[in-house]
Amino acid sequence: MIKVEYVGICGSDVHGFESGPFIPPKDPNQEIGLGHECAGTVVAVGSRVRKFKPGDRVNIEPGVPCGHCRYCLEGNITSARTLILWRHNPLRGALTHYLCHPESFTYKLPDNMDTMEGALVEPAAVGCMPRCWQMLNRVEDNYSGSRLYWFDDVASVQMPGRNGNCRR
Structure with missing residues (x-):
């Protein structure tokens, strides 16, 4: 059990609040919960x-994949056949x-990262994704026929800092 300390308000939360569900299934009667960018402190654990x-x-991770489809087994959890979002x-x-x-x-936060910063990891990773895809496409162009392996979101979060675009 996690005591939630910080939750980001994503643009998708605003859209869902104002206009209702937009991620399939788009059932207008479906109740949605707000918030998926969060961090906190563990207060209890199961056996x-x-x-x-x-x-x-x-x-x-704001989505919980099924864990057994082809995409999950390849490590591509965001494409899972069943992905339960927060x-x-x-x-x-x-x-x-x-x-x-x-x-x-x-995911455990590093010792030098507080929970406010921890809640920003997911949106920062999402913000880096277009640049990551550009880099992967360049690698694919140069090494066609090779197999590429995706890395986790934390690696993509480090990119803005290396490029000098991240300020605290």
């Missing part, structure tokens, strides 16, 4: 949890006091 203990500062049932959004999240999609 099978091994990576975390109470007091750990963490952030979460805005849809049963998760109901991270704009709450406490939430439970699967261990494998929860």
